[in-house]
Amino acid sequence: MATKTTNRNWKGRLALVSLSLFIFSSCIKEEKVVVNSSNAVISLTIPHFPSMEMESDKLITRERAELGEDLFFDPILSRNFDISCSSCHLTNLAFTDGLKVSVGTEGRMHNRNSPTLFNVGWHPYFFMDGGNPSLESQVIGPIEEHREMDLPFTEAIARVAADANYNEKFQRVFDLPVSAYTLSLALATYERTLVSYRSAFDEYYYYGDTLALTNQEKRGLALFKSEALSCVSCHQFPLTTDFSFQNNGLYEDYTADPGRARVTNNLAEHEGKFKVAMLRNIALTGPYMHDGSLSTLSEVIDHYASGGSQHPLKSDLIKGFTISADDKAALIAFLESLTDTVSYKKVY
Ligand code: HEC
Numbered sequence: 001m002a003t004k005t006t007n008r009n010w011k012g013r014l015a016l017v018s019l020s021l022f023i024f025s026s027c028i029k030e031e032k033v034v035v036n037s038s039n040a041v042i043s044l045t046i047p048h049f050p051s052m053e054m055e056s057d058k059l060i061t062r063e064r065a066e067l068g069e070d071l072f073f074d075p076i077l078s079r080n081f082d083i084s085c086s087s088c089h090l091t092n093l094a095f096t097d098g099l100k101v102s103v104g105t106e107g108r109m110h111n112r113n114s115p116t117l118f119n120v121g122w123h124p125y126f127f128m129d130g131g132n133p134s135l136e137s138q139v140i141g142p143i144e145e146h147r148e149m150d151l152p153f154t155e156a157i158a159r160v161a162a163d164a165n166y167n168e169k170f171q172r173v174f175d176l177p178v179s180a181y182t183l184s185l186a187l188a189t190y191e192r193t194l195v196s197y198r199s200a201f202d203e204y205y206y207y208g209d210t211l212a213l214t215n216q217e218k219r220g221l222a223l224f225k226s227e228a229l230s231c232v233s234c235h236q237f238p239l240t241t242d243f244s245f246q247n248n249g250l251y252e253d254y255t256a257d258p259g260r261a262r263v264t265n266n267l268a269e270h271e272g273k274f275k276v277a278m279l280r281n282i283a284l285t286g287p288y289m290h291d292g293s294l295s296t297l298s299e300v301i302d303h304y305a306s307g308g309s310q311h312p313l314k315s316d317l318i319k320g321f322t323i324s325a326d327d328k329a330a331l332i333a334f335l336e337s338l339t340d341t342v343s344y345k346k347v348y
C-alpha cells in the first residue's frame with residue numbers, strides 16, 4: 001500500500017484554514033486582529049467542514065485550550081493519580097489507545113474501544129450510544145467511571161482547586177475559581193482544538209490536487225462511494241460520518257453491549273445500533289468497532305463483504321458484496337489516505 005509517501009506539496013495551502021484571531025473583548029468595537037495574543041478568540045473555520053457550533057461562553061481561546069491541555073495530560077483527575085485522559089487517548093494514535101478495549105485505573109477493563117478525539121467538536125452527542133449531550137458534560141464520564149479514572153467529580157474539583165498553580169491559572173483564564181463549570185469548559189475547549197482536515201483525500205477531493213491520490217487510492221474512493229459497497233451512505237463526507245445510529249451487522253446477539261438501547265432501553269428499535277464511526281485517521285486507530293473485535297482494515301472489509309450477522313435491526317445497506325483482492329487493496333489504500341499528516345498539530 002505504501003506506494004506514495006512523498007511528493008505531497010503542502011506549500012501554499014496554509015490558507016486552507018483561517019484561524020482568525022481577534023481580541024477577546026467585551027467591547028465588540030475594539031475588535032482587532034492580533035496574532036499570538038494569549039486571550040484572543042480562535043475561530044476554527046475549515047472551508048470544507050460545517051461550522052463548529054458552540055455557545056457564546058464556550059469560545060476557544062489559547063489560554064483556555066492550554067489549561068485544558070494541562071488537565072488532559074495530568075493524572076490528578078484519577079483516584080490513584082495513575083492515569084490521565086491521554087492514557088487512553090494518545091496523541092500519536094489520533095487520540096486512541098491501540099487496545100481492543102481500554103484499560104482504566106487498577107487494570108480495570110472497559111467494554112469499549114477508545115475512539116478518536118479528532119473533530120469531536122463537530123459531534124452532536126457523545127459516546128458510541130450517544131448517551132451524553134455535550135463535550136462539557138462528557139468530561140464527568142471518564143473521571144467518575146469505575147473502569148476509567150474512578151474519582152468523584154466533586155473530589156476532582158477539590159483536588160484541582162487545592163493546587164496553587166491550577167488555582168492561579170483558572171483565576172487568570174476564566175476570572176473564576178476552579179468549579180464544575182470551569183474545569184469541564186477547559187477540557188472541552190482543548191478537545192475542540194483537536195481538528196483533522198488535511199489528509200491526501202482532502203487535497204484531492206476538496207482542493208483539486210489531482211496528484212494527491214494515487215490511481216489505486218482513487219479506485220478505492222470510487223469503491224467506497226459505489227452503490228454495491230455503500231460505505232459513503234453512512235460514512236458521509238466531509239466528516240466521514242453522518243452521526244446516525246446504525247446496526248452494521250456485527251453480531252446476532254448484542255447482550256454484551258446493546259449500543260443505543262443502553263440509553264433508550266428500547267431494544268426493539270435500538271439494539272446493536274452504534275454511532276457511525278469517523279474514518280479520518282482510520283489507519284492509526286485500530287483495532288476497530290465498538291469492542292475492538294476486528295483487528296485490521298482487511299478484517300473490516302471482510303465483515304462488510306460477508307453481509308454481517310443476521311439481526312432484525314441490521315441496516316439494509318449492509319447487504320454483502322463480492323470484492324477482488326485487487327479492489328480490496330485499493331479500498332484499504334483509500335482508507336489509509338484519510339490519515340492526516342499535516343493538521344496533526346496544535347491550532348493555537
Ligand atoms: C480508561 C481509558 C479512558 C480514559 C482515562 C479516558 N477515556 Fe475517553 N473514552 C474511552 C472509551 C473506551 C470511550 C468510549 C466510551 C463509549 O463510547 O461509551 C471514550 C470516549 C470519549 C469521548 C467520546 C467520543 C465520541 O466519539 O463520542 C470523549 C470526548 C472522551 N472520551 C474524552 C475523554 C476525556 C476528556 C478524558 C479525561 C477526562 C477521557 N476521555 C479519559 C476511554 C478513556
Ligand code: HEC
Pocket residue numbers: 128224229230231232233234235245246247248250273274275276277278279282285287288289290291297300301304315317318
Ligand atoms: C449502515 C451504515 C454503515 C455502512 C453502509 C458502512 N458502515 Fe462502517 N460503520 C458503521 C457503524 C455504525 C460503525 C461503528 C460500529 C461499532 O462501533 O460497532 C462503523 C464502523 C466502521 C469502521 C471501524 C471504525 C472504528 O473506528 O472502529 C470502519 C473501518 C468502517 N466502518 C468502514 C466501512 C466501510 C469500508 C464500509 C463500506 C464497505 C462501511 N463502513 C459501510 C456504519 C456503516
